[in-house]
Structures are given as C-alpha cells and as structure tokens.
Amino acid sequence: MNRIFSAALAAALVTVPFASRAADTPQREPYGIALEGFTYPYPVHLLPVVNDGEQLSMAYMDVAPAQPNGRAVVLLHGRNFPSSYWAPVIRMLNDAGYRVVVPDQIGFGKSSKPSGELHFDTLARNTIALLDHLKIDKADVVAHSLGGMLGVRIARGYPDRVAHLVLTAPIGLEDYRLYVPPTPTETIIETEEKLTADGYRKQLQTNYAIKLPPDAITPFIDARFHIKGSPDYPRWLHAFVSSGQMIYREPVAHEIPLITEPTLFIMGAVDHNAPGRANAPEALRAKMGQNAELAKELAAKMPNARAEVIPNTGHLVFLEAPEKYKELVLGFLGH
Numbered sequence: 001m002n003r004i005f006s007a008a009l010a011a012a013l014v015t016v017p018f019a020s021r022a023a024d025t026p027q028r029e030p031y032g033i034a035l036e037g038f039t040y041p042y043p044v045h046l047l048p049v050v051n052d053g054e055q056l057s058m059a060y061m062d063v064a065p066a067q068p069n070g071r072a073v074v075l076l077h078g079r080n081f082p083s084s085y086w087a088p089v090i091r092m093l094n095d096a097g098y099r100v101v102v103p104d105q106i107g108f109g110k111s112s113k114p115s116g117e118l119h120f121d122t123l124a125r126n127t128i129a130l131l132d133h134l135k136i137d138k139a140d141v142v143a144h145s146l147g148g149m150l151g152v153r154i155a156r157g158y159p160d161r162v163a164h165l166v167l168t169a170p171i172g173l174e175d176y177r178l179y180v181p182p183t184p185t186e187t188i189i190e191t192e193e194k195l196t197a198d199g200y201r202k203q204l205q206t207n208y209a210i211k212l213p214p215d216a217i218t219p220f221i222d223a224r225f226h227i228k229g230s231p232d233y234p235r236w237l238h239a240f241v242s243s244g245q246m247i248y249r250e251p252v253a254h255e256i257p258l259i260t261e262p263t264l265f266i267m268g269a270v271d272h273n274a275p276g277r278a279n280a281p282e283a284l285r286a287k288m289g290q291n292a293e294l295a296k297e298l299a300a301k302m303p304n305a306r307a308e309v310i311p312n313t314g315h316l317v318f319l320e321a322p323e324k325y326k327e328l329v330l331g332f333l334g335h
Contacts, residue, residue, distance in 0.1 A: 029229070030226050030227060030228065030229030030230045031223070031226045031227050031230065032227075032230055032232070033113050033227055033230050033232040033233065033235060033236035034059070034109075034110050034111065034112065034113070035082060035109055035110045035223065035227075036110075037226075038082065038084075038110075038222075038223055038226075039084075040061065040082075040083075040084045040110070041061075041084055041087040041090070042061040042063050042090070042102075043061065044059050044060070044061055044110055045059070045060055045061070045062060046058065046059055046060075047060060047129070047130055047133055049106065049126050049129060051106060051114055051116065051122050051126070052114070052116045052122070054114055054115060054116060056106055056111070056112035056114055057111060057112045058103060058104070058105075058106055058111050058112070058126055058129075058130060059103065059104040059109060059110035059111045060101060060102060060103040060104065060130060061083070061090070061100075061101070061102040061103075062099070062100075062101050062102075062134060063090050063094055063099070063100045063101075063102070064094075064099055065093075065094040065095070065096075065097050065098060065099060065100075066094070067097050068097055068099060069096070069097030069098060070097075071097070071098055071099070071139075071140065071163075071333075072098065072099040072100070072101060072134075072136045072138075072139040072140070073093050073098045073099070073100050073101070073139060073140045073141070073142055073333070074101045074102075074103070074127065074131070074139045074140070074141050074142070075089060075090070075100060075101070075102045075103075075142050075143070075144075075147075076103075076105075076127075076141065076142070076143035076144065076147030076148070076150050076151050077102075077104065077105070077108065077109070077144060077145075077146075077147050078144045078145025078146045078147055079108075079145060079146040079240075079243050079244070079247070080145075080204065080220060080224070081144075081145070081220055081223075082104065082108070082109040082110075082220075082223050083102045083103065083104045083108075083109050084109075085219075085220070085319070086102050086318075088318065088319070088322060089142070089318050089325075089329075090102060092322075092326050092329075092330070093142075093329075096330055098140075098333075099136075101130065101131070101134060101136070101139070103126075103127060103130055105123045105126065105127075105150070106118070106122070106123065106126055107239040107240075107242065107243055108239075108243070113232075113235050113236050113238070113239040114239060115235070115238075117242050117245070117246070118239065118242045118243050118245075118246045119246060119250065120149060120150055120153040120246060120250050120252070121153060121157070123150050123153075124150060124153045124154045124157050124158070127150070127154060128154070128158050128161060131161060137161070138160070138161055138162070138163050139161065139162070139163065140162075140163050140164040140165075140166070140333050141154060141155065141162050141164070141165050141166070142166040142168065142329065143165070143166065143167055143168060143170065144168040144169060144170070144317075144318070145168075145169055145170065145171055145273075145315065146171055146172075146243065146247060147170075148167040148168065148169070148170020148171060148172060149170065149171060149172035149247065149250075149252045151165055151167060151170070152165075152167075152170075152172065152252040152255055152256055152259065153252060153255070155259050155261050155263075156252075156255050156258065156259065159259075159260060159261060162261045163261070163262075164261065164262045164263075164264070164332060164333055165259065165261050165262070165263045165264070166263075166264045166266065166329055166332065166333075167263065167264070167265045167266070167295075168266045168317050168318060168325075169266070169267060169268055169271050169273070169291070169314075169315045169316070169317045170265070170291075170295075171247065171273060171274075171275060171291075172247065172251060172252045172253055173253055173256070173291055173294035173295060173298060174253050174274075174288065174294055175251040175253050175254065176247070176248055176251065176274065176275060176276050176288070177248065177249075177251065179274075179276070179277075179280045179281075179284045179285075179287065179288050180248065180276035180277070180279050180280045181279065181280075182248075183248075183276070183279055185241055185242075185245060188241045188244060188245070189237060189238075189241050192237060192240065192241060193237070197221050197225045200221055200224065200225065201214075201217060201221055204217055204220065204221075205217070207273050207315075208271065208273055208314050208315035208316060209268065209270045209271055209272065209273075209314030209315060210314050210315065210316055210320070211270075211312065211313060211314050211316075211320045212316065212319060212320060216319070244275065244276075247275050247276075248275070248276060253298075256298045256301075256302070257298060257301040257302055259302055259305070260302075260303055260304065261304070262304045262305070262332070262335075263299070263302060263304065263305040263306075264305070264306060264307075264308065264328065264329075264332045265295035265296075265298070265299055265305070265306070265307040265308065266308050266310065266317055266325065266328055266329070267291055267292040267295045267307060267308070267309045267310070267317070268291075268292075268309075268310055268313035268314045268315060268316075268317045268320065268321075269292055269309050269310060269311045269312060269313055270312065270313065270314050271289075271291050271292070271313070271314045271315045271317075272288075272289035272290065272291060273289055273291065273315050274288035274289030274291075277289065292307070292309045295307040295309075296309075308328050310324050310325075
C-alpha cells in the first residue's frame with residue numbers, strides 16, 4: 001500500500017511544475033531552444049557568463065524559505081531533465097529552512113546553448129560564479145545523474161565552497177571509456193535526429209528503470225521534442241550531443257575517492273544506467289551500470305562517505321521514493 005501511495009504522490013509532484021503537456025495541445029508552437037514557452041515552478045533569473053570567449057546566459061531559480069535556517073543548497077540537474085523537475089525537492093528543502101539555488105547549466109534547459117563544446121570544469125566555474133553573484137560562501141550540493149559528475153568536479157575543484165555533497169543516482173561511477181569505443185559526434189547527431197518521441201520514452205524507461213506512471217514521464221519528452229520545430233534546433237542538438245561526449249571524455253570516477261567533504265550516495269537498487277552501453281561490445285555490456293555496488297565500493301574508499309540503496313527504485317530516486325529520499329537528505333544535511 002505504501003508503495004502505491006508513494007508512486008501516486010511522485011506522479012502528482014512531478015506533474016506540478018510542468019504547465020504544458022504534449023498530448024493536450026499537439027498544434028501549439030514549438031518551444032525555443034532556451035525552453036521558451038515551457039513553464040518553470042519558480043521565477044527564472046539570468047546570469048551573464050563568458051565561456052571560451054562566448055557571451056552566454058545561465059538561467060537559475062533562487063527560492064527563499066519562509067523561515068530561513070541560514071544555509072543554502074545548490075541542486076544540479078541531470079542530462080535529460082530540465083531543472084524544473086526538482087520542484088518537490090525545492091519545496092522539501094524550503095520547508096526545512098534552506099535557501100535553494102537551482103541552475104540550468106550552460107547547454108541545458110533555459111540557459112544558452114553554446115557554439116563550442118561543453119566541459120565539466122567550465123560548468124563548475126559557472127556554478128561557483130553563480131554562488132559568488134548570490135553572495136553564498138558555502139553551500140550544500142545535491143546532484144542527480146550527470147549533475148553528480150559535475151558535483152564531484154565542484155567538490156574537487158572548490159572544496160572550501162561545499163559543506164555536504166549528496167550524489168543522487170549519479171552517473172560516472174565508472175570510466176565508460178573502458179567499455180565503449182569512441183563514437184564520432186556526427187554519428188551521434190545522426191542517431192539523435194532519427195529518435196522519435198515514442199522511441200525516447202522507451203529509452204528513458206529502459207535506461208533509467210523508471211518506476212513512475214507513463215504520464216509522469218511525458219513532461220520530459222515534451223520538453224525535448226517540442227524544441228524540434230525551432231529553427232535553432234540544430235544548435236540545441238549540438239549542445240545536447242556535446243554533453244554526451246563530455247560524459248565520455250571527462251570521467252570523474254578516479255576523483256571520487258579523493259573527495260573529503262561529507263558525501264552521501266543515494267542509489268536506486270534497479271538503476272543500471274550506463275551511458276554508451278549500446279555502443280559497447282556485447283560481452284562487456286553486462287558489466288556496466290552496477291551503480292549501487294559501485295557507490296558502495298567508492299564510499300568505502302572515501303574518508304567521510306556512505307551509500308544508501310533504496311529497493312525497487314530506478315534512476316529518478318527523488319520522484320520515485322520521495323519520503324525515503326527526504327528522510328535521507330534532511331538527516332544527512334542536518335549533521
């Protein structure tokens with residue numbers, strides 16, 4: 001009964017921040033490549049940044065609590081999700097007194113899509129620049145999926161700015177180059193251009209072992225496929241593919257044991273997401289994506305870390321098991 005209630009609650013929460021649904025209004029205008037027309041749950045601000053000589057804008061939400069506890073949390077999104085999917089976690093943290101800063105990294109969501117390539121070090125510098133702009137000296141970092149790789153790079157590069165690190169179903173717990181041969185960017189672009197909305201839905205359900213009702217996944221498909229009609233879609237696609245190459249070319253698994261800040265891994269027991277698995281030799285595919293076990297092994301090597309595994313939960317941990325996630329995160333940040 002609790003599992004049914006949690007699934008229903010998660011479905012209700014995930015649909016709150018998304019004002020538009022693809023199935024309801026199939027004739028509407030396409031979104032812009034900065035997700036113009038796609039509603040976020042809180043006001044969105046823009047921070048000017050310069051990356052590789054290019055003038056860009058970094059979008060972010062800055063959500064103040066009713067009763068501040070004097071602390072701030074930065075939420076780092078995954079590759080396939082706009083930062084609006086953090087809405088229930090923002091509310092959870094606000095209710096506990098935290099100021100919550102939620103950026104869209106450059107190349108994602110409502111932020112600019114650069115003409116150059118994406119790099120974790122650049123995204124880390126942008127995030128620290130945002131904290132400087134907001135006059136936040138130190139923050140807790142809560143990251144999901146690709147955001148986990150970025151969280152690792154921030155914790156390694158700027159340890160004095162991170163109080164606690166929560167890695168929620170992070171990718172990058174292994175070096176994918178050990179399994180997957182390099183794939184030309186042009187090949188990836190060609191594959192992505194052929195992908196349909198239905199194919200993308202199946203991809204999410206398969207790769208992420210999502211334990212949510214189908215309607216709860218629709219906003220993620222909506223956010224991506226309503227950009228396709230934009231005249232700037234090729235630039236969006238370049239940024240999206242660059243983010244995939246960044247995951248492959250810039251591993252962080254070797255850095256994770258060196259993190260000294262208090263770190264909590266929160267893993268879904270059935271989340272075996274492994275970017276690039278389809279391109280790996282068949283004999284190696286089964287070895288990839290043993291994420292819960294990898295998290296435990298890495299935590300054991302770290303000076304101040306632990307791994308928690310939530311049963312019957314996939315990649316979207318905070319939406320699939322919201323009450324357990326709340327218990328783990330608030331308990332960890334409170335120490």
